[in-house]
Amino acid sequence: MVPDTPPVQEPFPISHVAGRYLLFDPPTVAHARRTHNVIGVLVGTIPNLSQQNVFLGIPLELQPEEARVLVEQGHAYIVDDAAIHREGFLEMSREDRLAYLRDLDEKGAEMSREVVRRANERSEQVLREKGLRPSKKGTESTSNDAGSSLFDGDEPPVPAVKAPEKKLEPTYITPTTSYPPLSKPQPSHALGLPEVPKSFPLFRYLHTKGYFMMPGLRFGCHYSVYPGDPLRFHSHFLATGLGWDEEFDLLDIVGGGRLGTGVKKAYLIGGEEKGGKQVADTSALPAPSWNPALRPNKEERKKAHVEVEPVRAFSVEWAGL
Amino acid sequence: MSLTVSAPPARAPIQSLIAQDSSPKTHDPALHSLALQIQHNLQYQHNWSALHIYTHSPLTGALLPRPLLSGLPPHRLYVHPDEQIELLKDADRARKAKEGETGALEVKAAPEREWILPARLSEKWTLRRLAEVFDGVSQVPPEEDGKVRETSKWRETKRVVLATVDTDSTVVYYIVQDGIVKPRQN
Numbered sequence: 001m002v003p004d005t006p007p008v009q010e011p012f013p014i015s016h017v018a019g020r021y022l023l024f025d026p027p028t029v030a031h032a033r034r035t036h037n038v039i040g041v042l043v044g045t046i047p048n049l050s051q052q053n054v055f056l057g058i059p060l061e062l063q064p065e066e067a068r069v070l071v072e073q074g075h076a077y078i079v080d081d082a083a084i085h086r087e088g089f090l091e092m093s094r095e096d097r098l099a100y101l102r103d104l105d106e107k108g109a110e111m112s113r114e115v116v117r118r119a120n121e122r123s124e125q126v127l128r129e130k131g132l133r134p135s136k137k138g139t140e141s142t143s144n145d146a147g148s149s150l151f152d153g154d155e156p157p158v159p160a161v162k163a164p165e166k167k168l169e170p171t172y173i174t175p176t177t178s179y180p181p182l183s184k185p186q187p188s189h190a191l192g193l194p195e196v197p198k199s200f201p202l203f204r205y206l207h208t209k210g211y212f213m214m215p216g217l218r219f220g221c222h223y224s225v226y227p228g229d230p231l232r233f234h235s236h237f238l239a240t241g242l243g244w245d246e247e248f249d250l251l252d253i254v255g256g257g258r259l260g261t262g263v264k265k266a267y268l269i270g271g272e273e274k275g276g277k278q279v280a281d282t283s284a285l286p287a288p289s290w291n292p293a294l295r296p297n298k299e300e301r302k303k304a305h306v307e308v309e310p311v312r313a314f315s316v317e318w319a320g321l
Numbered sequence: 322m323s324l325t326v327s328a329p330p331a332r333a334p335i336q337s338l339i340a341q342d343s344s345p346k347t348h349d350p351a352l353h354s355l356a357l358q359i360q361h362n363l364q365y366q367h368n369w370s371a372l373h374i375y376t377h378s379p380l381t382g383a384l385l386p387r388p389l390l391s392g393l394p395p396h397r398l399y400v401h402p403d404e405q406i407e408l409l410k411d412a413d414r415a416r417k418a419k420e421g422e423t424g425a426l427e428v429k430a431a432p433e434r435e436w437i438l439p440a441r442l443s444e445k446w447t448l449r450r451l452a453e454v455f456d457g458v459s460q461v462p463p464e465e466d467g468k469v470r471e472t473s474k475w476r477e478t479k480r481v482v483l484a485t486v487d488t489d490s491t492v493v494y495y496i497v498q499d500g501i502v503k504p505r506q507n
Contacts, residue, residue, distance in 0.1 A: 248446055319398060
């Protein structure tokens with residue numbers, strides 16, 4: 001399938017707003033999903049219909065882990081959206097500001113005119129349907145027909161109902177985007193790496209192997225791991241990230257293994273191997289056999305800005321004994 | 322009411338098995354008796370054969386973190402999903418070859434030796450300890466003569482059957498594989 005949107009320029013900015021990592025641009029959302037296995041969760045509602053939350057839209061909220069892998073691999077950078085706005089709008093030149101305000105006013109006036117025009121159209125139509133306001137053609141024909149009628153000639157033509165010549169109420173617009181008027185934030189303004197939970201090494205390991213991760217709350221784990229886009233695949237693993245020396249109960253392994261096997265998945269535990277053999281190039285790892293296209297891109301891995309400790313993972317399934 | 326003093330009850334078979342064990346104690350006695358308990362369970366409850374207790378790694382000869390078992394299950398314990406697809410195709414071909422017969426698919430997978438890791442439910446584990454166990458075992462347990470029999474070509478990762486026993490002697494078995502291995506589609 002050929003994407004019909006213009007290619008997204010990398011690195012792209014991720015907005016950091018109130019502790020969340022958000023993407024506001026639909027092409028970027030599609031790009032992140034298509035090329036970087038990053039799904040996120042759509043969280044946007046219609047502002048004046050916030051109860052209507054069955055289908056959500058942009059912005060896309062990224063898990064901190066997702067934002068982090070994008071930043072580590074050099075595909076994206078984090079910008080402090082509040083600071084960018086404060087700075088951008090305060091430092092805007094007077095002409096730009098006035099032009100922007102004028103633009104908003106014009107759009108608002110246009111909207112008001114449109115509202116009035118529609119209201120007039122509606123009232124016209126209703127009047128016509130009730131026969132109180134004959135259409136132009138109708139007027140001529142009735143006047144001809146009515147030549148023999150009782151009120152012939154005496155009746156003055158019905159005066160056209162004029163739109164009330166009130167001053168237009170301006171509509172105040174809340175702009176849905178800040179870029180423009182602000183220009184795209186520069187990578188030089190980028191914040192540092194996002195804070196991530198301790199399960200992140202396992203996330204990154206699975207991500208480099210081409211897996212897609214979704215939050216694992218439904219199965220009581222950290223991530224549900226999909227071998228491809230979750231719209232096309234069932235998940236393969238319920239993954240829980242652990243520290244190399246973090247103690248866990250065998251009951252958790254039994255519970256995770258049993259639950260996973262019950263839903264045709266495997267329970268996966270893993271973590272950074274301290275003092276393990278350094279796996280220098282993760283791109284040498286084979287692609288998953290079910291989809292050779294998921295092979296991690298060698299160039300991408302080389303661009304990685306961060307030293308990666310090897311991760312070791314164990315798959316657990318019920319033995320059926 | 323009088324209390325009759327009777328002889329203590331006879332030992333349970335597992336008790337005498339543990340008491341009579343004369344193998345050299347290389348580990349904590351509790352770990353040896355744990356291995357014996359799992360061996361007993363596999364042999365008599367699950368019909369496993371060729372059970373053997375390892376105290377040293379067959380790979381390096383170093384002392385294992387705890388005594389491990391190897392054994393042969395009566396049926397194949399684990400079939401890799403890719404192998405399952407192949408087996409089903411083979412079975413389908415075999416059924417078609419015998420024309421007219423519309424029996425069920427007969428999937429044939431020879432049993433393979435497995436490593437068994439005995440553990441108690443009350444224990445705490447870490448990834449490091451689990452990795453140490455995996456580092457000490459070979460991909461396929463050796464036969465009695467020390468040779469390794471050929472196994473299905475889909476057996477590419479080390480796997481260990483984690484046998485967890487609770488205080489009431491219930492034993493549950495889970496297959497743990499070293500690495501990311503896609504799940505079976507039962």
